[in-house]
Amino acid sequence: MSRLRELKKAKNETKNNSMIWLVAGIVVLLGIGSALFLFSGSSNSGNSSELNTAGLSFPLVNVHWHATPIVNVCGENKPIPVAPVTDHLLHTHEDRLIHIEGTVNSPEQITLGRFFGLVGVKFSSTQLLDKTNGDVCENTGQPGKVSMTVNGVPSEEFENHVVRHGETIIVSFD
Numbered sequence: 450m451s452r453l454r455e456l457k458k459a460k461n462e463t464k465n466n467s468m469i470w471l472v473a474g475i476v477v478l479l480g481i482g483s484a485l486f487l488f489s490g491s492s493n494s495g496n497s498s499e500l501n502t503a504g505l506s507f508p509l510v511n512v513h514w515h516a517t518p519i520v521n522v523c524g525e526n527k528p529i530p531v532a533p534v535t536d537h538l539l540h541t542h543e544d545r546l547i548h549i550e551g552t553v554n555s556p557e558q559i560t561l562g563r564f565f566g567l568v569g570v571k572f573s574s575t576q577l578l579d580k581t582n583g584d585v586c587e588n589t590g591q592p593g594k595v596s597m598t599v600n601g602v603p604s605e606e607f608e609n610h611v612v613r614h615g616e617t618i619i620v621s622f623d
């Protein structure tokens with residue numbers, strides 16, 4: 450092989466090599482692109498994207514958590530009904546605490562809304578027990594609305610709040 454041909458060959462190899470890297474780069478970019486697409490797609494679909502799961506990773510294996518729910522309507526605390534246990538994963542007892550017992554596979558299973566639904570307390574951002582936003586509180590003579598705090602911090606999550614161990618959750622209408 451002449452020197453010139455060898456040089457040409459070497460040049461071609463570099464060319465081929467850079468082609469390989471270019472193709473590999475495109476493949477990687479396509480991979481990242483589709484992963485991002487799938488990710489954004491999945492976070493836009495379904496209810497779970499609205500749930501704040503910060504600090505939690507699912508499944509939560511074999512937990513036994515307790516949280517304290519307080520329902521206050523127009524300045525008066527209303528006891529949580531001691532409903533019979535229909536779902537051992539999420540229930541209450543005479544202590545009227547939120548009990549989360551077992552393996553939790555998704556945040557939907559342990560939302561505040563689900564708990565109140567199971568024990569028969571009507572609760573959303575617009576309703577608490579028999580009160581709907583705009584209804585007048587007898588004690589103040591003023592229209593009230595639903596609000597909530599978690600460990601003393603105001604929250605806008607309402608029924609979508611994912612309950613965590615040790616929380617004190619106050620839902621109020623006033």
Ligand SMILES: [Zn+2]
Pocket residue numbers: 513514515548549550
């Ligand atoms: Zn318990």
Ligand SMILES: [Zn+2]
Pocket residue numbers: 540542548550
């Ligand atoms: Zn229990």
